[in-house]
Amino acid sequence: MDQADIPALLSRLASDEDVARKMAVFKLQSSINDPAFADVFISSGGLVLLRRLIMTNGGNTLAYSLQSLTRLLEVDMGWDIFEGPAAGDLVERIVELIVTNPLVNILRGAMSILVALVSHSQSSTSRGAVPAVPGSFGFRALKPAVAVYPQFFEHVIAQLRSADHALCGNALMLINALIRDVVSGDAAAAAAAPTTTAGRGGSSSTEDWSKFIKRLQDLGLIKAVYDLLQSSALQDLAHPLLEFQSLTKMLLRKWRDVRVDVERAEHRRGLKGLHLASAPDRQPPGGVTSDEPTEGARKGSRRHNPEKWRRLGFETESPAQEFEVTGFLGMMDLTDYVRKNEDRFQKMLLEQSTKPLHQRCPIARASLAVTMVLYEHFEVDKSEAEDLKGFQGLDGTKNSDKLFRPLLLQWSRLHTATLLALFRVWKATGAEQADFDKVVELVRILVDQVVGQAPRTKDVAEVEEDLQEYDCGRLRELQMDLLELSFEDQWGQHLFRVRDELRQEALQFVKEQRIRCLLQGSWFSKPMPRRDTQPTTTAATATATHNRDDSSSSARRLYTPTPWRFARLSHNRRFLHYDDFETRPPQDPALDVLAEKVDLTTISSVVSNVTGPSEGTAAPDARSAASGNSTINNNNNKGHALPAGTAPPTSTTKITVFSYAHPPETATAADAGAQSPNQPREVREVREAPVLTLFPLDHSVASEWLDGLLMLLNQAPITAETNKLVGLVSEYGLKIRLLNVRVDAAYAGPPLGAGVVPSREGLDEDYYYEV
Incomplete structure (x- = not known):
């Protein structure tokens, strides 16, 4: 709308016909947010007409009038409407509309005006401006009207549950403005009060805002905003909700800043x-x-309790x-x-x-x-x-x-x-x-x-x-993890070296544990020939079977069922002794009973189908044919002896020890001398042959023996069980070391006096070294 049309517009606003007023104020709300237009409108006496429309009209005319005043205040103009002698009547009218009018479009406009009215005192204070009439803005401007309509706050909080998000947002913004004004206003009053009045922490001002907040809480404010924060309307109400959340923090800070005084x-x-x-x-x-009750307490005295x-x-x-x-x-x-x-x-x-x-x-x-x-x-x-x-x-x-x-x-x-x-x-x-x-x-x-x-x-x-x-145990684990992270952030490289050292120590510890299992010895099963196989093995067949089954036993063993095999590492850790038995005796056999042995220095590799910690993580020197998880049907490996004649349980877990059939170092001196100095040295083909096969009775024994043999050969363990044990030992070692360090040691720096060179004051050159 052009500024030249303002006189005609004002004429229609003052018309006695409702239709003319409605059309005029409808056009006004779309133009008044232009500062140039608003300035001419105000200087032409438009505020008086706008106030009259709000005071005397209803329906859409009233809604358009409220919206026009809201937009005028948004461009920071028209504040004079609240500073005249009749300003109190206007505020009371707006409060009345909120309490009595059910129309959403009227409620939205009325609350928007009150938000601007209450917030203007804070913006004026921040700019250093002083209102022409004290109490024209802020919560104090609403107090007379609220005294007439005491149910005002109840109606405002009730609008927080409105299905209209715009109305709900306006109601929350009004509450935010009221809380901020009350708290900041009382804080300013307490700061401006004489020392004798504020000597007790500004008790009067604190009680004022505390009572106001408690009044709002009793009306269900917290529950209503809590529901909004959890609702799907969060994005539409994001700004007022975030402001309310910040105001809640501000209140908590103010309550904390209030000093507890028994004089209050x-x-x-x-x-x-x-x-x-x-x-x-x-x-x-x-x-x-x-622990030490007083004499008065023993006698049941009713005097003042010293531990009140x-x-x-x-x-x-x-x-x-x-x-x-x-x-x-x-x-x-x-x-x-x-x-x-x-x-x-x-x-x-x-x-x-x-x-x-x-x-x-x-x-x-x-x-x-x-x-x-x-x-x-x-x-x-x-x-x-x-x-x-x-x-x-x-x-x-x-x-x-x-x-x-x-x-x-x-x-x-x-x-x-x-x-x-x-x-x-x-x-x-x-x-x-x-x-x-x-x-x-x-x-x-x-x-x-x-x-x-x-x-x-x-x-x-x-x-x-x-x-x-x-779970309290889970809490303790989280605490240790956080403690480790804090030390890792502070001591990064040092902690990395400590962890590496502890892992090496854990490897040595687990290696010794695994070798001790080998020194103790274990029982293994041994696959038996099928019942329909005829024992007509010739001497040549016996020799071939001997080579294939890694057994140097006599041919007699081929005809006698020996379902049990016992293996044990020698005390000097150089030989692996073993033998086969028809039955499992009550006591484990001693080393001198075991007829067969394998020299560990001749072992070339150890192959097993025991699975590692993950696919492809086997040590480079160890050959591991991963063929899925082992199926074990019995865990009675180290238990009591089984009755005579009882066959061992079937095991699919297999460990095979290989040795060089023709080690390169066995070449004779004559062979070496037969070659010309300039002739390339003949490369012999290195072949391996199985010398011992073990079928562990359960997965734990398989892990102990496979990794024990590998670690004896100075190779890395490959089974998940052993690697988990190594990690467990190293982590416990790290946590024990961390627990021995005071928490403040990571942040306190060096102790007082550390690194200071001692003074030589008072010393001369008359000294000697005691050797």
């Missing part, structure tokens, strides 16, 4: 409530309240001092837990009072520690600007869980659930008071795992259940 009535009532809820008159069985506060878990008898770190936030969390779990609180105090002092779980101290764990987990000290920056970097809904934290709004329930989890960890680990910090670290890891990794849509009840059921 509210704080004194809180401490008194803690004392009374602990049932101080109840005595534990036997009347034992400490320490029995609740405080470290001293001056509890206010112990809220130094958590501030009033810590007191709120502790009193809230006690109030909602009074019976459990009293029962736990009775249970703790029967234990020695050093074994008691300090309830109050634990509650304060949990407060700080949650405070740090949610990064409450993180500024709002950093949150907004993180939101701008999000890619649609994919990463919204990283920024939007609905569980932050369930602070009280999370505190209680985490505190109960701390009690459970304390009991499960058998902790003592000297271990308090260690238990807190475990709880910190628990919160990171359960709360930190919970999806945005996960209900708080499920989170509470997970906190109570999380």
Whole structure:
């Protein structure tokens, strides 16, 4: 619309005909957000007409009028409408519309105007401007109207459940503006107050904003916003929701900044409530309240208990001092837990009072520690600007869980659930008071795992259940992993060398263990010929079978069933003794009973179908024919002897030891001299022949003997079982070394005085070396 048309527009706005006014204000809402047009409109007296339309009309005319004023305020113009003597009536009219009017388009416009009205005081303060009439903007501008319509806040919060996302967003923005104005306004008032008034931490201002926040919470604000954060409307309401989340952090910071002072009535009532809820008159069985009860306690005296506060878990008898770190936030969390779990609180105090002092779980101290764990987990000290920056970097809904934290709004329930989890960890680990910090670290890891990794849509009840059921052993593993990562980040190369050294030590340890299994000896099965095979083997056949079955036994053995084979390494670790038996005797045979032996220096390779840790990971010097997992039908390898005549179980696991049939070093000197010096040396073909075959009775024996033989030959182990054992031993060694290092040693740097060259002041050259 052209500026020349403004007089005609104003004429129609002042018309007595409703249709003319409606059409005029409809056109006005689409043009008034032009600053040049708005300036002429205001200078021509348009604000008076616009105010009249809002005060006297309804329906679409009213909705268009509210929208026009909203757009005018968006270009930061028209604020004079709230500074005249009739401004209070206009604000009351808008509040009335929110309370009484059901139309969505009217509610949207009314709330948008109030958002601008309340927020303008903050923008004016930030620019250093002073409103012409004090109290024209901010929450104070709404107070008279809210006094007339006390159900105003209830109606605003009810709109958070509206199906219209625009209306829902406007309602949340209004609540955000009110909270920010109340908190910042009281903070400014406290800062401007004389020292004598603010000497107690600005108690009056703190109570004002605290009461306002509590009033909103009692109306269901937290539950409504929590549902929005978990709903599918997150993207449409992202900015107001993120602002509310930041305001929640701001409130937590302010509560923490409030110093606990027993001179303040509210704080004194809180401490008194803690004392009374602990049932101080109840005595534990036997009347034992400490390791060394006082004389008055023994006689059942009703005088002041010298452990009035320490029995609740405080470290001293001056509890206010112990809220130094958590501030009033810590007191709120502790009193809230006690109030909602009074019976459990009293029962736990009775249970703790029967234990020695050093074994008691300090309830109050634990509650304060949990407060700080949650405070740090949610990064409450993180500024709002950093949150907004993180939101701008999000890619649609994919990463919204990283920024939007609905569980932050369930602070009280999370505190209680985490505190109960701390009690459970304390009991499960058998902790003592000297271990308090260690238990807190475990709880910190628990919160990171359960709360930190919970999806945005996960209900708080499920989170509470997970906190109570999380395995303490798993927590300990996570703690060790995190400790290792922290040391690895700090000591990178040093830790790499330590890990490598420990792996070499673990290899030597496992090698000795495997060789000791060979020194002890083991029983193996031996495949028997088929029953329909006739024993008509000739001498030549016997010789061939001897070579093929790696057996140097006499031909007599070919006709006698010998289903058992026992093998044992000699004490000097040079020979592998073995023999075959018809039955398995009660006692393992000694070395001198075993008729056959293999010289380990002649072994060329060991081949087996025992599977390695993964395909293709066998050592380069070892030949491993991986043919799938072995099928073992019996694990009775090192158990008691079987009855005579009992055949060994069938085994498909096979270990074959090969030796050179014609080793190159056996060539005679004559052969060597027969060659001319200039003639190329003849390359003999190296052939291998099996000298021993073993069929282990179970996979563990197969792993022990295969890797034991390979390690005797200075080759790397190849089975998964041995490699897992090596990794286990090396990791335990690393963790033991890490546990022997104080945590602060990784960050504290060298001790005081380290590296300082001693002074030679007062010394001369009259010295000698004692040899």
